[in-house]
Amino acid sequence: MERVTIYDVAAAAGVSTATASKALNGTGRVSSETRAKIKQVAADLGFRPNALARSLTRKRSFTVGLLTDDTYGRFTLPVMAGISEGLIDQGVSVFLCAIENNPELAKTHVDAMLDKQIDGIIATGKRVDRSLPVDLTHLPVPVVYALTAGPDDAVTILPDDSQGTREAVGHLIRKGRRRIIHITGPSTFQVVEERAAAFFQTLQAAGLSSPQAAVLYGSWSERWGHEAVANLWSHDERPDGIFCGNDQIARGVVDGLRERNIDIPNDVSVVGFDNWEIVAEQTRPPLTTVDMNLKELGRQAGQALLRLVNGEAVETGMWRLPCTLVVRGS
Amino acid sequence: MERVTIYDVAAAAGVSTATASKALNGTGRVSSETRAKIKQVAADLGFRPNALARSLTRKRSFTVGLLTDDTYGRFTLPVMAGISEGLIDQGVSVFLCAIENNPELAKTHVDAMLDKQIDGIIATGKRVDRSLPVDLTHLPVPVVYALTAGPDDAVTILPDDSQGTREAVGHLIRKGRRRIIHITGPSTFQVVEERAAAFFQTLQAAGLSSPQAAVLYGSWSERWGHEAVANLWSHDERPDGIFCGNDQIARGVVDGLRERNIDIPNDVSVVGFDNWEIVAEQTRPPLTTVDMNLKELGRQAGQALLRLVNGEAVETGMWRLPCTLVVRGS
DNA sequence: TTCTAGTGAGAAACCGGTTTCTCACATCGT
DNA sequence: ACGATGTGAGAAACCGGTTTCTCACTAGAA
Structure with a gap:
């Protein structure tokens, strides 16, 4: 049950790990034959790169944190599902932290996430006019707010x-x-x-x-x-x-x-x-x-965060997402 | 906003990183004065170890995955809160993955979690007589089942x-x-x-x-x-x-x-x-x-998983957790 | 024919920790 | 005085990747 490492792939393909890495990531200069061969070998061996090792050098963990004060609520889960759905194809996973209304707990979770080198945080709650019981303004990672109050210069996503x-x-x-x-x-x-x-x-x-x-x-x-x-x-x-x-x-x-x-x-x-x-x-x-299309709201929050993480420009301030009327019998 | 590394701590304390690491973790042989000094320096500098780097050598990521098919449901969130609450003091975070009823999505999430070297998985659902649309039996990490069907030789936690x-x-x-x-x-x-x-x-x-x-x-x-x-x-x-x-x-x-x-x-x-x-x-x-005391159920699932991760013996089979009658006006 | 530019690939450093192994030195017993 | 033992600390290897830098070799230009 030993994991296959890039060393195994390199050895099996008769190349160095540098070349293997470049071939598999499509970076650097590698001839197309060599590239094809390495890819083939990697596939045969069932190579899956260790995301931890990769994150360490890339300084990108492909992980975001979702902070919520809505433990039993009905808002968080749809938002979460939207975030996750919008980010999974980019290989991004979501840490969910339910912090109730407890500042200490919130701090603990934020610290834990920071230690794990998350790429960014989405703060979400149940009231748009209350902020979470923790200050997220001077963090080394970008933050997007959804359904909760954030500072004026941040991205805040709300239903219209x-x-x-x-x-x-x-x-x-x-x-x-x-x-x-x-x-x-x-x-x-x-x-x-x-x-x-x-x-x-x-x-x-x-x-x-x-x-x-x-x-x-x-x-x-x-x-x-x-x-x-x-x-x-x-x-x-x-x-x-x-x-x-x-x-x-x-x-x-x-x-x-x-x-x-x-x-x-x-x-x-x-x-x-x-x-x-x-x-x-x-x-x-x-x-x-x-x-309120909460899933879509979550998806947009995820996308916005990802753009911020990539250093792309994102319009700050309040984003209002349209609601949809669902007509039933009443 | 540069993170303080153990090299900074070691340099500031005038010791090697090996000694710094041992002092901070309470392992190896370090005199108590040196230990105290290093701890002091680390605190002054606001040193927080990079969990990724640590996980890489320790082969423990202090992260577990929670898989659920209960997207909008009311079961997952309390269970999740319980897991998180029971594990946060051990520094363990939880990846939540809502996989609806989609086998491909489930596989994608499981693979992503495995790549991120999670220590274990908790599978949870809305029906104890249905299993999730993904096979978790031959994974390189332990799995605990809560509120969903698992194999006989696994730990399955259910309300009584x-x-x-x-x-x-x-x-x-x-x-x-x-x-x-x-x-x-x-x-x-x-x-x-x-x-x-x-x-x-x-x-x-x-x-x-x-x-x-x-x-x-x-x-x-x-x-x-x-x-x-x-x-x-x-x-x-x-x-x-x-x-x-x-x-x-x-x-x-x-x-x-x-x-x-x-x-x-x-x-x-x-x-x-x-x-x-x-x-x-x-x-x-x-x-x-x-x-059904779902939060407690989550907590126990988390604890059980942690014991499995640590290689401790855990009684397999169905665990039945007591329910509590809440008397109100009816 | 010689010089330059371009190409493919690898050695080695690096990310930020942990851990093993070695070693200098102090202590102790005889 | 000398060997045995114990102790504190550091050098270096390691975890599993990525990336820079160098280099040999080929091809084209002069």
Whole structure:
């Protein structure tokens, strides 16, 4: 079970390791016959270069670190899958580190990754207006931020919440809804503000009235959606279109409406946010919702990091990636 | 931003790199004064050894691979967190590879990890009766299986589904329930069979009748739970205790019962499985459910792998880890 | 024919550590 | 006073690659 080294290949091909290395990597000057022969021998022997040794001289480990504070969350895994998918053909692997909200743990992980000579770091989280509990600004490697706050001069990749909101509200308007409200999370979240602003703007652009009361702030829970419906239906002025801040709220809203025997989507249309399939598909009826394309976001984060690692120029600042409306039954 | 090497430390301390290495690692023969001095110098200079170089000679990379087919799932992340938590103090990092159900992708990832000289692999999945789409039996590194099927002579770590079932059903019995049924997933799943068997056994041991109809097989969805309740309540013989195969089914059951104005937990008690907090806590009332302690499972998988890597003896076969009943309002 | 330029290949240094082996020197017993 | 033993430290080899630099040889130009 001994690994085949480049020495074995060189010996078997009757050349020096220098020539073998050059032949296999397509660098330096080697005649095409020699190159072909060495490649053949390497293939026959099942030679696989030791990435550690290679990294040592190349000063590139083909490894990136993914830092997240979203241990149980639903955001990290799709982002991770996207990163990994976008980088695997370049031979890049991903260290995933879940650091909860623990600064010491974060530091430990960052140090460990640095010691292992990672080429760069992608920081990701669950809130775009909070940064991870560790300072990544003066590291010897580039850092890309995804779904979490980073410094202004870094690349930060986020979903386009405004555009997603326009998609959602536009859909409601096209469905003929006129009394549209927005039930969302705590106003302390930046995305909540952003979506609320886009919400008002879209209504206004469509010439629809937008009373102050049209946005209800609460928590990110089903319970809040349920409760909001109870409040709304205790008054006379009832909406016919509801745009929710996430799928859990939407789920609570739909359940609340169904308990009142309100026909979805004929009497009231509901649109969620996140496209968390496990929630959206099991809601009765299945939720129409906004997908943030997290996998694509991860992929772009990976590509951006790789360009930075290669010293290529990358536009810094916030990148906004479009969301997609997924139309289902609500 | 140049990294400090052991040469810098040695030079600054006026010793050879051999002595510096021995002093810093506590190996070889070095006088305690010299050792102290070198350590001091290393600390002053902020020396951090290059893990790549170290791995090259030590033939230990302090890196393990985690292979999973559970891209969006809720199982992988807790397991991962447990592994990482249990290994980080030993300086071990984790490569996470989401391989979906794609054999080629799996092979690519495994090869990449092997090239990077990982010390071992943990294979994890979403079904204990399915193996990953890649053969891990003849690898040059040890493999531990968690929540997925592995060969008989390997270490496979699983939750103790039977014990979890006993906890759940025992709880119902202690609550005075006498007509207990089990609503669960497809009978093609091994865990479904296992839990059903433990279910019957527990009832029998308590001297309760166990009609064949007491186990209802369906899908892992809320919809199925909802539907099962509709079927049950269209007959006369109604249960007063329901043990569900997962929290989503339980969620459907609870919703179905609430729609029928049945008082939970006074008229009927419901127990779920998984303790998927996002579901269990938002159910009204919150779900009493079985927690599989996935984080602990991950931790143990990590420890077991590390022992194998160190060449220590580890008992092979299936390890069953106890589940914990989490009592909430249902 | 001689000088120059170009080509293919290898020796050796290097990346940054670890480890073996050797050796000078101090200590001890007799 | 002398050999046996023990101790601290360094030279050098090594891990498995990559890369620079040198060199022999060939071909073309003058």
